[in-house]
Amino acid sequence: MAELTLVAVVVVALFFDFTNGFHDAANAIATSVSTRAISPRLAVLGAAILNFVGAFLSIEVAATVANGIVVPEFITIDVVLAGVVGAITWNLITWYLGLPTSSSHALIGGVLGSALAANGLDVVQWAGIRDKVLIPSLAAPVIGGISAFALMTAIFWVIRRRSPGTVNRVFRRFQLVTAGFVALTHGTNDAQKTMGIIALALVAAGHIPADDFYVPTWVIASAALAMGAGTYAGGWRIIRTLGTRIAKLEPPQGFAAEAATASILYTTAHFGFPVSTTHTITGSVMGAGASRRFSAVRWGVAGNILAAWVMTIPCAAAVGAGMELLTRLPAGDAVVFVLATAIATAAFGARRRQTQRRLAPAPA
Secondary structure (H helix, E strand, C coil): CHHHHHHHHHHHHHHHHHHHHHHHHHHHHHHHHHCCCCCHHHHHHHHHHHHHHHCCCCCHHHHHHHHCCECHHHCCHHHHHHHHHHHHHHHHHHHHHCCCCCHHHHHHHHHHHHHHHHHCHHHECHHHHHHHHHHHHHHHHHHHHHHHHHHHHHHHHHHCCCCHHHHHHHHHHHHHHHHHHHHHHHHHHHHHHHHHHHHHHHHHCCCCCCCCCCCCHHHHHHHHHHHHHHHHHCCHHHHHHHHHHCECCCHHHHHHHHHHHHHHHHHHHHHCCCCCHHHHHHHHHHHHHHCCCHHHECHHHHHHHHHHHHHHHHHHHHHHHHHHHHHCCCCHHHHHHHHHHHHHHHHHHHHHHHHHHHHCCCCC
8 A cells, every 4th residue: 555655646746747847837938038039839838848957957956855855754645645635726827817926835745744744843944945845935035126127237238328229139039048957957956846746755655765765867857848838838927917917028027037046946956955046036037127127027926926926835835734644544555645626627627618618709
């Protein structure tokens, strides 16, 4: 039974990685698509390939997720399964609503909630949460906004006597590079979180020693493939929110936002900080948009997104805790797995009906 539960955890975790791909992949390509630097189809394909490649570049974030947030010795496979289902549930809710919330925080919140429900406060490594999750996650969007604002100010000075047409053409080409860098670092940062969860499940099942942590090659490859496939599935509602509703960007501003984001993601992945790609790119977009004038940023939309961010960890934790309670029932693991399937089916079905209504011709 334990092995079947382990298989269920791997399947559910890879599905989370898939939802992370289409939920967060929009972050990597939204600004380039909205500034018309690249066509949507090529942007999605390129981001999928680079997400896949980026997942192989480091395992520092995976190590943090696996043994820097909760105490691995106290974690069971049931706890991991419940936590991932909590994360998936919140991811699908925000995807349906078109809110660019953090898949990273959903995953951390889900696992925290299920671990707390199972073992109480002592199972959480609070210093790790503070130093490796909360502080870097709060700092990343602020640094992204300041960096994008400063870079855009410098760019405005350089291009002040150039024609807008020439400037936009040049910076659309530059955006091909920066968007690729964002997609690569997104794979490095976000795919590792799923690797860490699967590795944590393998530790709980006794397949990996807790005192000699490593990520098996098959885990890296499967997480990378799931992320790439999810990216190719796309995330148009979130692309629209990030690319146009927060601030209308021109190619130089898109370049500045992407350059700031990619630099931060690369640095945080090196240090093993599981920061939110969504938070970082949104902060950078706001900074780049505000460089023209502060009123260029739609602060009301940004406020709605901020509210969703604040809710992510506690909401995902609540769902994860509820799922952990369900695993205590007879055949509870199967119940949670079936429930995850039902939630995913309902979310995709509702989204499909919503899309059909939006595309339906207006009555005569």
